[in-house]
Amino acid sequence: MAIIRWDPYRDMVTLRDRMNRLFEDMTVAKGEEKDLMAHSWAPAVDIYETENEVVLSAEIPGVDAKDVEIKVEDNNLTLRGERKFEKETQEENYHRVERSYGSFFRSFALPSYVDQDKIEAEHENGVLKIHMPKRAELKPRKVKILTPVQAEKSKK
Numbered sequence: 001m002a003i004i005r006w007d008p009y010r011d012m013v014t015l016r017d018r019m020n021r022l023f024e025d026m027t028v029a030k031g032e033e034k035d036l037m038a039h040s041w042a043p044a045v046d047i048y049e050t051e052n053e054v055v056l057s058a059e060i061p062g063v064d065a066k067d068v069e070i071k072v073e074d075n076n077l078t079l080r081g082e083r084k085f086e087k088e089t090q091e092e093n094y095h096r097v098e099r100s101y102g103s104f105f106r107s108f109a110l111p112s113y114v115d116q117d118k119i120e121a122e123h124e125n126g127v128l129k130i131h132m133p134k135r136a137e138l139k140p141r142k143v144k145i146l147t148p149v150q151a152e153k154s155k156k
Contacts, residue, residue: 002111041100054132061126079106
C-alpha cells in the first residue's frame with residue numbers, strides 16, 4: 001500500500017463534519033421521516049494484498065448492487081451508494097431502529113502498482129469485493145542467487 005502523509009488538518013475537518021452531523025441529528029424533531037432515514041453511515045471495509053492483487057471487501061448488507069457506484073479517478077477509488085429504508089411498517093410501530101440508512105461515501109488512495117484498467121467488482125451475500133490486479137511490470141520477482149559455476153554457465 002502507498003504511504004499516506006499525515007495531515008493534521010484532514011483530521012480536524014473530519015472531526016468538524018462529524019460534530020456537524022451530530023448537532024444536525026439532535027435538532028431533528030422526533031417522528032419525522034428524517035429521524036429514521038438520514039443518518040449517514042459508512043460500510044466497514046477490509047483491504048488486503050495478495051501476490052497478484054489488492055482486494056477491498058466492503059460490508060453492504062441490504063444494499064442492492066445497482067445502488068452502489070464505484071469510481072476510479074486520479075489514483076483514488078470511491079465507493080458511493082445508498083441503503084434505503086423499507087417502509088413496510090408504520091414508523092410509530094417501531095420499538096427500535098439501530099441499522100443505519102441513507103447514503104454512504106468512502107474514498108481510498110490506490111497504490112501506484114495497481115492496474116486501474118483491470119479493476120473488477122463482485123457483490124455476493126452483502127459483501128462487495130473489489131479486485132485490483134497489480135501491474136505485471138511492477139510485481140515483485142525473486143532473484144535467484146547463483147554459485148560461481150552457475151554464473152559462468154549463464155554467461156555462455
